[in-house]
Amino acid sequence: MTTVWVDAASGASGDMLLGALLGAGVPVEVLQQAVDAVSPEPVTLRPESVRRHALAATRCHVEVADSGRTPTHRTWREVRELLARAELAEPVRDLATRAFTRLAEAEARVHGTAVDDVHFHEVGALDAIADVVGVAAGFVHLGADEVVVSPVAVGSGTVTTSHGELSVPPPAVAELLRGVPSWAGPASAPATELCTPTGAALLTTVATAYGPQPAMGVEQVGVGAGGRNPEGHANVLRLFVGTAAGASRAAAPLVIETNVDDLDPRLWPQVVARLLAAGASDAWLTPIVMKKGRPAHTLHVLTSPAHADAVRLTVFRETTAIGMREHEVGKHALDREMVAVEVDGQPIAVKLARHDGVVLNAMPEFDDVVRAADATGRPVKAVLADAVAASRKYVD
Numbered sequence: 033m034t035t036v037w038v039d040a041a042s043g044a045s046g047d048m049l050l051g052a053l054l055g056a057g058v059p060v061e062v063l064q065q066a067v068d069a070v071s072p073e074p075v076t077l078r079p080e081s082v083r084r085h086a087l088a089a090t091r092c093h094v095e096v097a098d099s100g101r102t103p104t105h106r107t108w109r110e111v112r113e114l115l116a117r118a119e120l121a122e123p124v125r126d127l128a129t130r131a132f133t134r135l136a137e138a139e140a141r142v143h144g145t146a147v148d149d150v151h152f153h154e155v156g157a158l159d160a161i162a163d164v165v166g167v168a169a170g171f172v173h174l175g176a177d178e179v180v181v182s183p184v185a186v187g188s189g190t191v192t193t194s195h196g197e198l199s200v201p202p203p204a205v206a207e208l209l210r211g212v213p214s215w216a217g218p219a220s221a222p223a224t225e226l227c228t229p230t231g232a233a234l235l236t237t238v239a240t241a242y243g244p245q246p247a248m249g250v251e252q253v254g255v256g257a258g259g260r261n262p263e264g265h266a267n268v269l270r271l272f273v274g275t276a277a278g279a280s281r282a283a284a285p286l287v288i289e290t291n292v293d294d295l296d297p298r299l300w301p302q303v304v305a306r307l308l309a310a311g312a313s314d315a316w317l318t319p320i321v322m323k324k325g326r327p328a329h330t331l332h333v334l335t336s337p338a339h340a341d342a343v344r345l346t347v348f349r350e351t352t353a354i355g356m357r358e359h360e361v362g363k364h365a366l367d368r369e370m371v372a373v374e375v376d377g378q379p380i381a382v383k384l385a386r387h388d389g390v391v392l393n394a395m396p397e398f399d400d401v402v403r404a405a406d407a408t409g410r411p412v413k414a415v416l417a418d419a420v421a422a423s424r425k426y427v428d
């Protein structure tokens with residue numbers, strides 16, 4: 033069983049993770065091929081051996097060609113389309129899509145905007161695409177069964193961003209690291225941002241657990257350099273790749289439940305939305321009758337152990353529950369793949385579900401259907417019917 037431990041004691045960013053993957057032996061071609069499959073413009077990954085304070089490290093430059101055009105914006109919906117259409121191995125597409133979804137949802141929450149409208153500057157979008165897709169390809173290449181992430185150093189002081197000067201951790205990082213062990217970082221570190229939003233989104237997507245290095249036979253150590261080289265501090269992220277010692281099995285998913293009879297029922301949709309945003313795999317309600325004949329609800333949340341702390345905190349913060357129960361469950365899921373169809377010129381993402389390579393289900397994303405119906409002024413039911421018909425060609 034391949035285990036990876038991520039030492040993020042000096043923070044994390046997309047390019048630090050890329051450098052660490054290269055240093056741990058992932059060929060640059062593996063990362064470049066994935067980036068080329070997604071990026072609409074040339075982006076070159078260029079490894080360089082550098083020193084950070086007293087340590088040798090690998091820096092991965094992400095070089096975006098100057099398109100010569102005025103920077104435009106690319107929305108999350110457009111990036112999602114690029115990912116859906118790219119010729120990528122499914123596990124890479126899945127990991128990259130999940131990381132980008134977390135990043136976009138965190139930005140939407142902190143700025144109070146709709147997630148589909150989250151936009152990135154042109155160059156920033158290409159950078160972020162290269163970081164996210166390259167890192168996803170690297171972790172898939174390592175074949176990690178378990179990824180343990182150390183407490184994440186976020187830094188201190190302030191950072192200058194397109195929103196002006198922000199306190200560290202900036203809002204998107206704080207949002208992404210909810211429920212994850214994090215701290216300012218070592219005293220030797222400069223008073224600045226050590227963990228970027230892209231770094232936080234990637235760490236929290238690949239993590240299956242958080243903590244110190246687990247018992248493992250370490251075979252490779254990749255040291256990824258950050259862009260800066262401050263005096264007296266090694267600005268690096270380290271990846272330890274090896275084999276798990278002993279017979280540790282992958283932790284089972286959990287179902288967390290609580291019975292609630294005193295929450296204003298108008299709040300439930302938001303509770304469910306926030307649980308999903310916290311990383312829950314699913315969340316749902318069942319109506320029940322409690323003691324003293326009170327109508328009430330059981331809230332059920334399915335979650336990976338990695339997201340269980342964030343889920344528990346969200347239940348306590350967003351509902352009136354003061355306790356919960358939980359049990360491990362078995363889970364079987366079909367392989368998923370996102371593709372896109374067009375209805376009236378509007379792109380609609382479609383989720384394919386495969387069993388032994390055979391597509392058994394092709395379901396248009398309902399949010400995209402509603403958006404397309406709004407854009408064209410047609411009834412939602414008519415656009416849904418067209419999207420289902422257009423998706424049928426994918427079903428084997």
Ligand SMILES: O=C([S-])c1cc(C(=O)S)c[n+]([C@@H]2O[C@H](COP(=O)(O)O)[C@@H](O)[C@H]2O)c1
Pocket residue numbers: 045046139142156160191192193194195202203204205225228229230231
């Ligand atoms: O551009 C946006 S919306 C932006 C938001 C935030 C928030 O925390 S909100 C932070 N930043 C800063 O941009 C740089 C680049 O981050 P990457 O993840 O793309 O490397 C970083 O300093 C962030 O703090 C930008």
Ligand code: NI
Pocket residue numbers: 139143195204
């Ligand atoms: Ni922002």
